[in-house]
Amino acid sequence: FPPGKVPAIDWDPATTEAEQPRHPFAARAKDTVADTATPGVCGLQNLGNTCFMNAALQCLSHCGLLTAFFLSGNFVADINTKNPLGHNGELAKQYAKLLRKLWSGHYNALAPREFRIALATFCPLLQDMGQHDTQEFLMTLLDGLHEDLNLVQDKPYITEELESNGCADDVLASQAWRQYLLRNQSFIVDTFQGQLKSTIRCNRCDNVSVTFDPVTFFTLPAQTAMDLYVVIPVYFRSRDYDEPLIKFSCRILRTASLIDLQSCVAHQANIPRDCVAVRDIFQGRVFCAFDRDETVDVIRVNDEIFGYELMEAPPGPEPKDRPPASPPVDGEKVLVTFTQFNPEHQRILVPMIFVLDRHISTRQLYAFINAHLPSPLRCNVLPQAGQVTEESPGSTANSNVPLTEECTEELPGPEDYPFSIMLVNKESVPCDMTGRLSKQGTCLDDRQLSVHAWCRLSLRPGMHGIMLGIKWHTAPDDGAFLSLVDDESVAKNEQWIKQSSKNTQLTLKDCWDSFIEEEQLGENDMWYCNRCKEHRAAFKRLQVFRAPRILIIHLKRFQYTGSYRRKIESHVDYPLEGLDLAPYIAQSLPRGQQAIYDLFGITHHLGTSIEFGHYTATVKHANTDEWYHYDDSDATLCTEADVHPASSAYLLFYRLRD
Ligand SMILES: [Zn+2]
Structure with a gap:
């Protein structure tokens, strides 16, 4: 099968008869069998506030690279049972089991109870029955899978701190990446992780400090000026x-x-x-x-x-x-x-x-x-x-x-x-x-x-x-x-409000532009300048350095100010095809290499607060390229025209074009 596509699997019907464990997570929800279902098109029943999980799983399921890796059984060789940060390979096995059912073509909808229980067991933060942030869930899942499949058997302690003084970016970035790989090597790292460059500049003496960090979620500001x-x-x-x-x-x-x-x-x-x-x-x-x-x-x-x-x-x-x-x-x-x-x-x-x-x-x-x-x-x-x-x-x-x-x-x-x-x-x-x-x-x-x-x-x-x-x-x-x-300033800001309240629409480009924009750190977020020997309200700038194969964009729709979380409902217009990351990458790409991405999944957040909202997903089928809308157990075919950029888009999944 071609790369990025999902292979057909041999389905053993005996799996369906396995006793479902007893658990408070929606004890009555049952798998809906349908022998004519399209493999990969399968709803996920809500087991009590589990839409945060369902929406993200649907997007991840159509990340062909990852799903093929699991369904082919190749992941088994990578399981690390010695990693204290992992889950003895159990989370990876449960995820593979869930994918097999989703891609079996034998169900219209699944009750992902076993997976939910595994998640509650391995991730204490997701134990309760409440609503969660789908981004936090996905971060926890990817991190759990990474540690279960981490090829590094003995993680060395790393005490060496990389200093930026005088070093060329690519040298320092490679050093930082190698240092990261000493402790982290997995299919997850290869597929989802990139590298961010962060530059901090002293507001008094222009002293600059550069660091390179691994990144899975590109959290972009989605705020309008207002x-x-x-x-x-x-x-x-x-x-x-x-x-x-x-x-x-x-x-x-x-x-x-x-x-x-x-x-x-x-x-x-x-x-x-x-x-x-x-x-x-x-x-x-x-x-x-x-x-x-x-x-x-x-x-x-x-x-x-x-x-x-x-x-x-x-x-x-x-x-x-x-x-x-x-x-x-x-x-x-x-x-x-x-x-x-x-x-x-x-x-x-x-x-x-x-x-x-x-x-x-x-x-x-x-x-x-x-x-x-x-x-x-x-x-x-x-x-x-x-x-x-x-x-x-x-x-x-x-x-x-x-x-x-x-x-x-x-x-x-x-x-x-x-x-x-x-x-x-x-x-x-x-x-x-x-x-x-x-x-x-x-x-x-x-x-x-x-x-x-x-x-x-x-x-x-x-x-x-x-x-x-x-x-x-x-x-x-x-x-x-x-x-x-x-x-x-009164008249000036009145004018500003008048202007800004007209601009409630953003493009993904606007979000990327503000992501890489230099910002001044607040008085409560001071940076210690080792030249001035004092804390300074420094300037900070983020840029992409290494772009990942699968790009997950997290639109910052929740603004945390003190104890109060505010939902940002700005309308963000994002491209379905041809997102070019090159303008946001801090280094020039090697000749002939591009950073063009195509969209394959969106998770939506509906509602005004994270505690009471609802999550759905719109996902492009990894094999057929058809778009489906998933709302818990419902899966409906839709057209590309239905994939409207909207104010509800929360996570965007892009695939690097070959
Ligand atoms: Zn300084």
């Missing part, structure tokens, strides 16, 4: 409170973390990143501070995100437990959030956030807050003291409040200001030093309650979340409310 990026409006509060609030628009990767958003705000405001505090403000209160490692997906559409410019970087890392207030930390400096309120008026003043000296006196704090108010609110009739008077009026926002005791004496007392600073709970309701709600609230004074005392107080059990609030004695007039100015 899937890839999210636009987040951020209200920027300058440290000069006379400045209007500036609305920035940050376009950022959905997978980026809050620290990347912080960087984006800092970049737009042209200030150091550590001098920005990002907060979710809800009804005039800090709803939460963010964990810098969280992804920006935690931000919901209606959340109001504020970026505060701080006069200096806050002490220590930001808190991890998302408290509404920033708890005081040890050290001389503390980050303090002041909510502002007045029981009589409904209009909302934005909280203020400062890095303060822990030992600031109450009089100094009043003077400090007053100096940082917008000028219409600032109380100017008070006797100014110490350095406050020496500052020119325009720079009061930057003034240092005097800290020496004699200056404190000259400062006015709390009673001289139109506001009071007091303890409040996280709902901005005044409370006393035990956390009990109190109509008057406990105000800061020189003797009992200072910033330092509040820091210690809020560490007590049950007092976490006790904050400082600014209570206005009368409703502030209009001057207290900040004017809002749109940054130019």
Whole structure:
């Protein structure tokens, strides 16, 4: 028989009478016998959420190279019973048994129970009855078959790390491949595995590191620009409170973390990143501070995100437990959030956030807050003291409040200001030093309650979340409310959204182009540059180096952002014939050699989540070249015109043209 085609098999009907093992996997499902079935065209019954397995098996079954290898019995000679990573050859034998039934021409549909049980036995992750990712299943199956058929009897330990410095690509790639073959040689490696080149470039010194790794699944981004990026409006509060609030628009990767958003705000405001505090403000209160490692997906559409410019970087890392207030930390400096309120008026003043000296006196704090108010609110009739008077009026926002005791004496007392600073709970309701709600609230004074005392107080059990609030004695007039100015990024990103929402169709070429595109690693994914001797937000680029005989393309339809998995439903247009991989291969192909592929299988994912979706497959028959659609036990003939590129395509199986 010609290569790539599947040989006819001698079918022993006795096999059909073998007792089926008892198992919870669909105990009642039975094989459907039909003596006139086309070999290779056979449905697979759903044994309880097993469509993830059925769809991938149908595609793999029409990979003629592999199926012929199993049906001819050639695989038996390769079985490695000593490999601790294998399954004593049992998985390979079960797979061969399943293929024999599929290609016997004696069934319309099979209940692949024995195979399912073997899978559950050998692959603990696939033990349960739940839905699984078909790509993860296929990866597990191919890896299991590889280890069962691994020709290497004693795997040597490899400690040598290949260094890229100065080495030509092909030399290093061959070294890496030889090193891989020392531990891995099998029909699976020969058929399905290629080699990826990954280049990491330092963003500061251009130091480059190149590595070559084996690859079975080419995971291509399938996101449109709208899937890839999210636009987040951020209200920027300058440290000069006379400045209007500036609305920035940050376009950022959905997978980026809050620290990347912080960087984006800092970049737009042209200030150091550590001098920005990002907060979710809800009804005039800090709803939460963010964990810098969280992804920006935690931000919901209606959340109001504020970026505060701080006069200096806050002490220590930001808190991890998302408290509404920033708890005081040890050290001389503390980050303090002041909510502002007045029981009589409904209009909302934005909280203020400062890095303060822990030992600031109450009089100094009043003077400090007053100096940082917008000028219409600032109380100017008070006797100014110490350095406050020496500052020119325009720079009061930057003034240092005097800290020496004699200056404190000259400062006015709390009673001289139109506001009071007091303890409040996280709902901005005044409370006393035990956390009990109190109509008057406990105000800061020189003797009992200072910033330092509040820091210690809020560490007590049950007092976490006790904050400082600014209570206005009368409703502030209009001057207290900040004017809002749109940054130019707002219009720019509105335009971007308008453009991008039109482009919801992708071609496979687009996906390959973004696969090989250089991308900058995020702040949480830093690379250690051995020249700078520091972690850097380096640039990374992937390219194909060695193309496999069977190319499995995995369209990245599930986006993992934190705990949340998002399905990407972009429509990807892929060629049925003549996919040319050459533009994505990092080396020039030898003269006369091509990397042209033809499609023979597609697994589809239907539904919006991986847990509840359904998988089907469209597969080209290895011998007849007819297309069939497989939906569990159903197998239906279809035409090439029915093999529409669709938004459901998840895995694509291509065969290298001879
Ligand atoms: Zn470097």
